[in-house]
Amino acid sequence: MKKPFALSLIAAALLAAGAARAADPAAKPAGVDAATAQKLEQQIDLMQQQLEALKAELGQLRKQNESLAAQQQQQAVQVQEVAATASAKPEGGISPNLSLWGYGEIYYTHPVHQPEDTTADLARAVFGIGYRFDDRTVFNSEFEVEHAVSSADDQGEFEVEQFYVDHQLAPWVSVKGGLFLMPFGLLNEHHEPTNYYGVQRNFVETLIIPSTWREGGFAFHGDTDIGLTWDTGLTTGVNLANWSPNPEDPLYRTALQLENSGAAPLQASHQELQLANAQHLFEYGSLNYKGVPGLLVGAAISTGTSKASAQTPDQRVTLWETHARWTPGAADLSAVYARGSITGTAPYNTLNAGGSNPMPSKFYGYYLQGAYSVWRHNGYRLAPFVRWERYDMGAGYEGIAPGFSPVPGGLASDGRPWPQPYDRVWTYGANFYLNPHVVLKADYQSYQTNSDFTRFDLGLGLNF
Amino acid sequence: MPASDEGKMGTMLTGFSTRLRLSGALVLCAALAACSGGGGSSGSPDQLSAAARLGQKIFVDQTLSVSGKQSCATCHVAGFAFASDNSAGGPDHGLPVPLGGPNMDLSGFRNTPSLMYASFIPAFFFDGDGNPNGGFFRDGRAATLADQAIAPFTTAFEMANADAAAVIEKLKTRPYLADFTAIYGADVLNDPDTALKRMGAALAAYETEDPDFHPFSSKFDYWRNGQATLTSQELNGFALFNNSTKGNCAACHPTTSANGSTPAMFTDFSFDNLGLPRNANIPANADSGAPDYTPVNSDDGVHTYYDLGVCGPLRDDPGLNKSGICGQFKVPTLRNIAVTAPYFHNGQFATLADAIGFYVRRDTNPEQFYPTDSGGNATKFDDLPALYGGQFLVNINEPSSDANYAGNVNTGEIPYNRRLGGQAALTPDEINDVIVFLCTLTDGYDPAHPAAQVLPAQCRAAVTASTP
Numbered sequence: 001m002k003k004p005f006a007l008s009l010i011a012a013a014l015l016a017a018g019a020a021r022a023a024d025p026a027a028k029p030a031g032v033d034a035a036t037a038q039k040l041e042q043q044i045d046l047m048q049q050q051l052e053a054l055k056a057e058l059g060q061l062r063k064q065n066e067s068l069a070a071q072q073q074q075q076a077v078q079v080q081e082v083a084a085t086a087s088a089k090p091e092g093g094i095s096p097n098l099s100l101w102g103y104g105e106i107y108y109t110h111p112v113h114q115p116e117d118t119t120a121d122l123a124r125a126v127f128g129i130g131y132r133f134d135d136r137t138v139f140n141s142e143f144e145v146e147h148a149v150s151s152a153d154d155q156g157e158f159e160v161e162q163f164y165v166d167h168q169l170a171p172w173v174s175v176k177g178g179l180f181l182m183p184f185g186l187l188n189e190h191h192e193p194t195n196y197y198g199v200q201r202n203f204v205e206t207l208i209i210p211s212t213w214r215e216g217g218f219a220f221h222g223d224t225d226i227g228l229t230w231d232t233g234l235t236t237g238v239n240l241a242n243w244s245p246n247p248e249d250p251l252y253r254t255a256l257q258l259e260n261s262g263a264a265p266l267q268a269s270h271q272e273l274q275l276a277n278a279q280h281l282f283e284y285g286s287l288n289y290k291g292v293p294g295l296l297v298g299a300a301i302s303t304g305t306s307k308a309s310a311q312t313p314d315q316r317v318t319l320w321e322t323h324a325r326w327t328p329g330a331a332d333l334s335a336v337y338a339r340g341s342i343t344g345t346a347p348y349n350t351l352n353a354g355g356s357n358p359m360p361s362k363f364y365g366y367y368l369q370g371a372y373s374v375w376r377h378n379g380y381r382l383a384p385f386v387r388w389e390r391y392d393m394g395a396g397y398e399g400i401a402p403g404f405s406p407v408p409g410g411l412a413s414d415g416r417p418w419p420q421p422y423d424r425v426w427t428y429g430a431n432f433y434l435n436p437h438v439v440l441k442a443d444y445q446s447y448q449t450n451s452d453f454t455r456f457d458l459g460l461g462l463n464f
Numbered sequence: 465m466p467a468s469d470e471g472k473m474g475t476m477l478t479g480f481s482t483r484l485r486l487s488g489a490l491v492l493c494a495a496l497a498a499c500s501g502g503g504g505s506s507g508s509p510d511q512l513s514a515a516a517r518l519g520q521k522i523f524v525d526q527t528l529s530v531s532g533k534q535s536c537a538t539c540h541v542a543g544f545a546f547a548s549d550n551s552a553g554g555p556d557h558g559l560p561v562p563l564g565g566p567n568m569d570l571s572g573f574r575n576t577p578s579l580m581y582a583s584f585i586p587a588f589f590f591d592g593d594g595n596p597n598g599g600f601f602r603d604g605r606a607a608t609l610a611d612q613a614i615a616p617f618t619t620a621f622e623m624a625n626a627d628a629a630a631v632i633e634k635l636k637t638r639p640y641l642a643d644f645t646a647i648y649g650a651d652v653l654n655d656p657d658t659a660l661k662r663m664g665a666a667l668a669a670y671e672t673e674d675p676d677f678h679p680f681s682s683k684f685d686y687w688r689n690g691q692a693t694l695t696s697q698e699l700n701g702f703a704l705f706n707n708s709t710k711g712n713c714a715a716c717h718p719t720t721s722a723n724g725s726t727p728a729m730f731t732d733f734s735f736d737n738l739g740l741p742r743n744a745n746i747p748a749n750a751d752s753g754a755p756d757y758t759p760v761n762s763d764d765g766v767h768t769y770y771d772l773g774v775c776g777p778l779r780d781d782p783g784l785n786k787s788g789i790c791g792q793f794k795v796p797t798l799r800n801i802a803v804t805a806p807y808f809h810n811g812q813f814a815t816l817a818d819a820i821g822f823y824v825r826r827d828t829n830p831e832q833f834y835p836t837d838s839g840g841n842a843t844k845f846d847d848l849p850a851l852y853g854g855q856f857l858v859n860i861n862e863p864s865s866d867a868n869y870a871g872n873v874n875t876g877e878i879p880y881n882r883r884l885g886g887q888a889a890l891t892p893d894e895i896n897d898v899i900v901f902l903c904t905l906t907d908g909y910d911p912a913h914p915a916a917q918v919l920p921a922q923c924r925a926a927v928t929a930s931t932p
Contacts, residue, residue: 246714
């Protein structure tokens, strides 16, 4: 409460000064001529305006102050909450129906064989606003700034991550509409940095499941008494016309660029409801079973059609996955398998014969991960983990010109070979939680195929 | 390597037969949504606007020149994709640059480009990275097609009129004057500068509207629409053209639509410096022997005139002071490239084999392209001042002598990122494959009668016997 107090002091001083000045001319002896009177009047008018402005400013300060206080209060509430951090959306504040939340991450990544590509980045800062209209209707939205600065010339992006209304029709079924996260894998709906191990998200749920994956549409979802949750809907889908069949240079040279380049099959073509081509809708369904404490198993599928170019036939795009997570005691074991396919790629690839980035007909990935909380004290928690994963963004290709390979065989113009779209990756590291909302991370990743990608990472993540 | 004359020999389509085939293609195009794009082009020539019909008359009217022997169509010949007629016996045979002027004996500075698909060129602009794009002429100096069209009338070594007034005096004598005044009014004739601009607008309308300038009737277009099949050699050439580690041609000459609807243009309208050899057959390059209208823009003691493309001297932009782009020229379309020899802004190469050979052997075998003494000293990029990275001396017997090149010539992009003695990006066989592919970009293909299209000799010569 110190800062607001100082501010009100300054404001009071300013007000007093203004009043003194306003009083001054009025105190002059009588006999002032018309011109001076007019001048004085003008001056008074001006001061009145200044006063109004000050008043408005003060009002604003007060409001800011209030929301700050609200935030602090929320944080306090949050810190006490030792529950799982996933999508914690506290209520209260300015209006008891309004909720604010956020998360963010900063990291440092050092490719050991390409130290010149060492990068530090405020990768994302996300702010959420929710509003509960009544017991059965809520609105949620999330806004994300990626890579710190967002303008036409910078690398950053400003994105709407979610923007939807959810309404409960009956105790067992709700309907939602808008832009929402797809219920795929373990990470997509729970992508706050405190929720996953490792500085960067795993590859399976980045390159195969294009998290953070959201689509516009509507869906029904609900829970059953036996612990089954279901979710099914119609959404916008991928637009294969966004595919870039023949980039001149590799789309990525490091693991970090690989994750951010949008090179993966569904990353390249998913639309994020940005003037999305809504001619073809995709349908999806997901099932999760949470009936046994500490266990989660589930699966999801999405499918629909798209067209890569006017000259290619309608193409069916399908992605399915299955996942499991088991948290017996201090252990945290998880696995995800995801697989996708695109039909009708042969004519497309022939029309782009020799291209450096043909469209794959199949892609998949899976990982196994184990973590163990070895130490807990005073809210601190240390959890080392290990993950093995395999991804293949081009497990099948059709229509490749005879004598050509899906990945260019020669050297790129930077004099180095083209990276391969598949790999097997070991990740060793640890998450160190200062409290459930702030985590420090470190890991080391080694790559079997693109061994240049091997890297050491440090990260800081938080959510509130 | 001496430029051969083979390029334009052999059978060429005459303007007449082109037109016949094109109209056949147009009917087909009208039935096919994919042939869109031509700025409202999918009609027959008599659906042209009044301005375009007027433009067509101006385009072929030699009376508008001082010599009385030159029109736009003299240099931009319909049967040669509206580039110059370099065929044996043709008016520009063996010349890298066209003739013009009052007596038709003055040489120009640059090779005549094809006008086909020119209406798709965007107005000149600098992109976000400060690189030039688009515009008309090889240096982009005219902002629009209409701006461009007024220049030849008053260029001393072309149609050679003293000024706009001289052109308008001639216009007043022409049978189509009534068409002109019907569209633009009679008053404008009292203001010759504006009247000439109107003539330019009419020419631009003609080049934009008449489907002869953009029929999209090549074998490649029919193939993309599923109505023709490429031979395996053509397909291999296409793949080599696309492939980032082989030809990488598509990096500047894209083979896919830029906007999803207009078919591929085979140019991205950017500019580049290829480091072409100085062409001694251009009179303007003769230094002391150059024609007196040749600009002087160098005192480097080597040459008095260099054609530096986007940074002059033909282009005169006071605000344009970016030495890094000196020597850059606009990427031209490669549609109809088989019939528009010679090649590049200075017409240096008479055949596609030589042009592509230059791309892939410029750095591995500079002695084939640049002046080289008996000691093996080759002067690379001899048509660029040393100031901009020209006159680059290497010794072909010392493989490291070309290391550390710093200058304006593009040496970083495939296919011309090679070094002395290295492997060329394309083998001679692969060059042939690329040539046969480029020949599929020739308009006037009829899927019902493929044999009716007679391609130039250089196309037929590149077909390897083993291909079906």
